[in-house]
Amino acid sequence: MPAGSDRRTSDERRHHQARIKAKLATDVGAATITAVEVNVTNGVVTLAGPKTQGERLKIEAVARGIEGVTSVTNNIQVSAADAAPQPATNSVPIIVPTSSGGEPVYVAFPTPTPVP
Secondary structure, X not given: OXXXXXXXXXXXXXXXXXXXXXXXXXXXXXXXHHHOEXXXXXXXXXXXXXXXHHHHXXXXXXXXXXXXXXXXXXXXXXXXXXXXXXXXXXXXXXXXXXXXXXXXXXXXXXXXXXXX
């Protein structure tokens, strides 16, 4: 491959990354410029960084909507604070019926942790 085509490919990649970052800043917020890593290779966008689940989905949708993007690999990690609550490992599940007749509610009931 001629040296000029390598440079053109690199310039195109930087141009696509700049367009995507600008669109993310406009549609999601300026903080995404520094918090989300965007890599583009042959129209394939790879996203990485820590965000909330809502931001993760919105960032992916924005990236998919940009002309020239053929696919998106979303490696954005959802922050632990935004992840669905998980029961403690030392708890017993108890299903509690609701007085309104709605769906039962899961309640984590702590159990003693054995001392080694």
